[in-house]
Each structure stands twice: as structure tokens, then as C-alpha cells.
Amino acid sequence: MATADTKLTAKKVKFVVTRQDDPKSASYTEEFELDYRPGMNVISALMEIQRNPVNLKGENTSAVCWESNCLEEVCGACSMTINGKPRQACAALIDNLEQPIRVEPMRTFPVVRDLVIDRSRMFSALKRVKAWIPIDGTYDLGPGPRMAEKKRQWAYELSKCMTCGVCLEACPNVNEKTDFMGPAAISQVRLFNAHPTGEMNAEERLEALMEEGGIEGCGNSQNCVRACPKGIPLTTSIAEMNKATSKHMFKRWLGV
Amino acid sequence: MKGFYSRKLHSLLGVIPLGFFILEHMITNFSAVEGGSQGFKDSVALLNSLPLVIVLEIFGIWLPLLYHGVYGMYIAFQAKPNNTRFKNERNLRYLLQRITGVLVFAFVIWHLYETRLQVALGNVTHEELGGVMHDIVMNPVFFILYLIGVISAAFHFSNGLWSFLVSWGITVGPRAQRVSSYICMTMFAIVAVLFTWSLFAFRGVEFQAEGTALLETIRVFVG
Numbered sequence: 001m002a003t004a005d006t007k008l009t010a011k012k013v014k015f016v017v018t019r020q021d022d023p024k025s026a027s028y029t030e031e032f033e034l035d036y037r038p039g040m041n042v043i044s045a046l047m048e049i050q051r052n053p054v055n056l057k058g059e060n061t062s063a064v065c066w067e068s069n070c071l072e073e074v075c076g077a078c079s080m081t082i083n084g085k086p087r088q089a090c091a092a093l094i095d096n097l098e099q100p101i102r103v104e105p106m107r108t109f110p111v112v113r114d115l116v117i118d119r120s121r122m123f124s125a126l127k128r129v130k131a132w133i134p135i136d137g138t139y140d141l142g143p144g145p146r147m148a149e150k151k152r153q154w155a156y157e158l159s160k161c162m163t164c165g166v167c168l169e170a171c172p173n174v175n176e177k178t179d180f181m182g183p184a185a186i187s188q189v190r191l192f193n194a195h196p197t198g199e200m201n202a203e204e205r206l207e208a209l210m211e212e213g214g215i216e217g218c219g220n221s222q223n224c225v226r227a228c229p230k231g232i233p234l235t236t237s238i239a240e241m242n243k244a245t246s247k248h249m250f251k252r253w254l255g256v
Numbered sequence: 257m258k259g260f261y262s263r264k265l266h267s268l269l270g271v272i273p274l275g276f277f278i279l280e281h282m283i284t285n286f287s288a289v290e291g292g293s294q295g296f297k298d299s300v301a302l303l304n305s306l307p308l309v310i311v312l313e314i315f316g317i318w319l320p321l322l323y324h325g326v327y328g329m330y331i332a333f334q335a336k337p338n339n340t341r342f343k344n345e346r347n348l349r350y351l352l353q354r355i356t357g358v359l360v361f362a363f364v365i366w367h368l369y370e371t372r373l374q375v376a377l378g379n380v381t382h383e384e385l386g387g388v389m390h391d392i393v394m395n396p397v398f399f400i401l402y403l404i405g406v407i408s409a410a411f412h413f414s415n416g417l418w419s420f421l422v423s424w425g426i427t428v429g430p431r432a433q434r435v436s437s438y439i440c441m442t443m444f445a446i447v448a449v450l451f452t453w454s455l456f457a458f459r460g461v462e463f464q465a466e467g468t469a470l471l472e473t474i475r476v477f478v479g
Contacts, residue, residue, distance in 0.1 A: 084341050172350060175336040216263035219335060220419045221350035223342045235422075236429055243425020249264070 011036035013094055014056070015045060017064055018104040019114045027111070030064075031056035031100070042082060042089035042103060043068050046115075066115040073229060076164030080115050081106055086169035088229050089115075106169040122163050125185035129208040133198040144197035151194060158191040158237065160230040167234055170227035173219045180217025183224040187237035193244070206241075206248045215241055266327045267423045269320040270416045277317055278413050282447055285454035288386065293462045296386045304382055325361045332357050353415050356408035363405030390463035393455055406451035414444035 013034045020027040033056050034048050043066070050063040068078035071090045078089040081104040083097055094101070109117040135141060147155070161184055168174045168182035189205045192198040209215040218238050225235040280303075287299040306312060332354040339351050371388060374380040380388055393399045418440040421427040427436045 170338070170342060172336050172338050172347070173334070175334075177334045177336065210258070210260040212259050214260060216260045218423075219331070219350055219353075220346065220422055221342075222346035223338070223344065226342070226344055233430070235433070239422050239425055239428040239433070241425075242423050243428060245260070246264070246424050249261075 013040070013045065014100040015049075016100050016102045017049075017114070018102075019064065020105070020111050021113065023110060023112055030061060036094070040094045042080075042092040042094070042097075042101070043071060043078060045094065045101075046089070046103075064115065065113045067117075074162055076162030079106055079117070079119075079164045079166055079169070080104065081169065086166040086227060088164065088166075091229065106165055108169045108171075108174055109165060117165070119163065119165050122165055122168065122182070122184060125181040126163070126188060128181070128211070129185050129189050129205050130201065131185065131188040131192055131205075133192060133195055134201060135197065147196050155191055155194045158187055158194075158232060161187060161191075161232055162230065164229065166227050166229055167224035170223035172221050172223065173217050178217055179213035181213050183218070183234040183238060186215055186218075186241050187232060187234050190237040190240050190244075202244075203248065206245050209241060210245050210249070215245055218242075262327060263331075264423075266324055266331070267420050269324045270413075271420050273316045274320050274324060275413055275417060278409060278447070282450050282454075285457075286450055288389075288454050288457040288460075288463075292457075292460065293386050297383055300382050300385060321364065325364070328357045329361065349415050349418075352411060353419070356412040356415075359404065359408040360412050363401070363408065366401075367405065386458065386463050389458040390460075393458045399455070399459075402455055403452060406455065407448045410447035410451060411444050414440045414447060417443070 013036050015032040015034070016029050017032060018027050018029050032049050032054075034045055037044075040048075046064055046066050053061050053063040055061050066078065066080070066089065068090060069075040070077070073088045073091040076088070079086060080089050081087075081102075082089065082092050083102050086106050089103075103115065105111045105115045105117050107117075109119055109121070112118050135144070163184060165184075167184055171180070171182055173180045174182045186209060189209055193202040193205055215238065220235075222235050225233060228234055284299045284303060285296075288296040291298065303309070335350075335354050337351045337354075339347055370392060371380075371385060374388070375382060375385070393402060418427075418433075418436055421436050422433060427433045
């Protein structure tokens with residue numbers, strides 16, 4: 001009897017999860033209620049559902065699918081929309097969330113299943129803008145130029161980007177009507193163009209930003225900088241790249 | 257033309273020449289407040305005395321307006337506003353920029369039809385424009401539509417100037433963008449007030465005399 005009493009008074013946590021069985025089927029919501037545990041977050045709650053996939057009506061259901069890796073907000077895999085805000089589920093503490101907690105996939109991206117999304121477009125964008133530093137050669141190229149410490153400090157902030165997709169989800173210009181690559185890749189151009197060795201290929205990256213779906217897609221809503229879980233100054237990066245591409249445009253016109 | 261250049265051109269034309277034009281228009285209208293009917297006539301006459309006035313109109317107003325308007329519609333309808341999810345001021349201005357853009361486009365077509373086109377068709381002379389405006393703004397519905405039109409135009413111009421500064425990489429950091437926000441929003445207030453003030457001035461009785469005679473002509477065209 002004692003156990004029954006504690007069960008009655010135990011704090012519960014209610015979830016409304018948006019689910020989808022496969023990429024083409026329609027989405028639906030399913031409700032779950034879990035026992036509260038101190039310090040729990042959305043990922044630990046999803047693990048709880050996985051262990052015991054029973055919905056609020058008491059019916060057996062399939063376990064909710066999601067993606068996660070690091071569980072410390074550095075990998076970017078567990079991005080989802082929680083109570084309307086795109087964010088990392090591992091850093092979403094239940095204590096800080098209003099109930100019922102609404103968990104949805106970030107629908108700017110194709111949904112694979114339940115909360116699993118396909119972020120390939122972000123990686124394609126990184127490839128398009130050549131977000132790397134080419135150092136391979138047939139012989140040892142030797143040490144590159146040094147980076148000034150002051151520059152390294154702000155560039156480090158940009159390197160925190162984990163391609164999580166939250167900025168694309170927050171952007172009103174990233175949608176099915178446009179081919180805008182989104183803020184993340186633009187900020188990476190700034191990062192790699194700031195690097196003393198990366199700078200040697202700066203123009204290639206700027207030209208990639210001037211292609212279709214590049215930097216011109218920004219509409220200055222500035223949601224990205226407010227949504228970024230890593231606090232990356234995305235709008236400063238975009239404005240800086242606006243300046244660099246504008247300069248490059250005039251240089252190209254007047255230089256030949 | 258590649259998206260990058262067409263968007264850059266859109267941004268540039270919004271400020272040069274269209275931004276200058278809206279300020280010029282604001283000052284010309286204000287002569288109706290300062291100098292009444294005669295003052296407004298003098299200002300219109302001054303503008304029409306400019307050399308190559310038709311060339312200035314075509315390349316300084318109509319073509320830029322056509323490009324900025326049509327390409328602007330394309331930009332506006334590509335947006336997928338999410339203001340209920342992201343309630344920040346910049347995001348609200350993003351939405352308002354697009355809404356006012358559409359409103360101003362419709363307003364400008366209507367306004368051009370009533371004024372410049374009627375002059376071109378010979379139904380109205382430049383001297384009679386003050387009277388035409390009087391007739392329009394004495395209609396309560398049209399007056400409200402004009403108020404919406406000029407306030408939208410003032411916002412679209414001022415906020416567009418703010419975005420222009422970002423899009424050309426002039427204001428880069430958050431502090432610069434905040435300060436330019438204050439300046440541009442102050443400008444919005446000033447431009448909106450001056451245009452509104454002029455609209456009230458056009459309601460004055462001194463514009464009436466030449467107005468009534470034309471009322472019927474305009475009615476025929478406005479339907």
C-alpha cells in the first residue's frame with residue numbers, strides 16, 4: 001500500500017511528441033507521462049520511453065526515435081524543437097521547461113523518422129563554400145604563417161559551430177521556397193578566411209557565397225544569432241561576409 | 257543575372273535613387289504645410305523646371321521603382337515568417353519590411369495612377385495636383401488608405417536603410433547595428449510625421465477651389 005501511495009503523489013512529467021513513421025508518411029502526436037527524476041533532461045526522458053514504450057493511454061507503442069551522441073551540447077546531433085524553440089535536447093533540463101513538454105523534429109530538414117532529421121544540406125553547404133584549409137602537397141609544405149592571438153580568440157568562437165541546424169530552423173528565409181544555405185556555412189567562410197593559411201584561398205570561398213543560395217538569401221531577421229546554442233556571433237559573421245563579398249564584387253569588376 | 261547581383265541591385269536602388277526620391281517627395285509635400293496651395297504649386301513648378309526632367313523621372317524613379325517593386329515581391333513571397341515562435345524586435349521588423357513592401361507597391365501604383373498618369377494623359381495639369389490631392393484626402397476611406405500608404409512607405413524606407421547598411425557590410429558589429437537602428441527608427445518617425453502632416457494640410461479649404469472642378473474628372477477614373 002505504501003508504494004501505491006507514493007505513486008499517487010509522485011511528480012509526473014508529461015510529453016507531447018510529434019511522431020512520423022517514415023519520411024513520406026503524415027505526422028501525428030503521441031502523449032507520454034513519466035515519473036519525475038531530479039536532473040532529468042529531454043534525452044533521459046526519451047531513453048525512459050525507449051525502455052518502456054507505453055503512451056499516456058496505456059497502449060504499447062513503438063519507441064520514439066531520436067539522434068544523440070555527446071550529451072554535452074558539443075556534437076549537434078540531438079537538435080529538436082522543444083516547446084517551440086529549436087535547441088539541443090541534451091541541454092534541455094526538464095526543471096526549466098513548461099509542461100506539457102512539446103517535442104517536435106526540426107521540420108526545416110527532411111524528417112527521417114520521429115525526431116530524426118537529415119542535416120545533409122548543411123554538410124553540402126560546407127563543401128560548397130570549401131570550409132577547410134587545403135594543406136596537402138606532394139612534399140612537406142613546412143609550417144604555415146602564425147595566427148595573431150587576438151584574432152585566434154574571436155576565430156575560436158566561430159569554430160564552436162557544431163552544424164546542429166538550429167540557426168537554419170530559426171531562419172525565416174531557409175524554407176522550401178528558397179535555396180538559401182543558412183547562416184552556419186557563411187560563418188564558416190569567415191572562420192576559414194581568417195586563418196592565415198586558409199586566407200590563401202579566401203576568394204574561392206567568397207565566390208561560393210556569391211553563387212545561387214549564397215549570402216544574398218539573408219533577410220536580416222537575426223533569429224539565428226539569438227537561437228545559436230553556442231552563442232556564435234552569426235550576424236556579425238554575415239555582415240562581415242557581406243562586406244567581403246561586396247569588396248570582392250567591385251575588385252572583380254574594376255580589376256580586369 | 258545571378259541572385260547575388262540582382263539582390264545587391266535591389267538593395268542599392270532602394271536607397272539610391274528611391275531613398276532620395278522619397279525624401280524629396282516628403283519635402284515637396286511639406287510645402288503644402290508651409291506655403292499652402294501656392295507653396296505646393298511653386299514646389300511642383302520648381303521640380304518640373306529641372307532640366308531633362310523626363311529622363312530624371314524615368315531613370316531616377318520609374319525604372320528603379322519597377323525593378324525594386326517586382327523583385328521585392330519575389331523576396332517578400334519567399335519568406336516564411338516565424339514571428340510567433342521567435343518574438344524578437346528584428347524578426348518583427350523583418351516581417352513588417354515585407355508587409356509594408358507589398359502595401360507600398362500597391363499604394364504607389366494607385367497613387368501614380370491618380371496623379372502622374374492623369375497628368376501624362378492630359379486630364380490634369382501639374383498646377384491642379386494640389387486640388388486632386390484635396391479631393392482624394394477629403395474622402396475618409398481614401399484618407400485612411402493614404403495614411404497607411406505613407407506610414408508604410410516611411411517604415412519600409414527607414415528600415416530598408418538599416419538593412420542596406422548591414423547588406424553592404426557597413427554596420428558589421430552588434431553595437432553598430434543597434435546605433436543604426438536608433439537612427440533609422442528616428443528617421444521613420446520623422447518621415448512618417450512629415451508625410452502625415454502634409455496629408456492633413458491637403459485637407460485645407462484653400463486647396464478646395466481647384467479641387468471641386470476636377471472632382472468629377474477623377475471620379476470617372478477612380479470609378
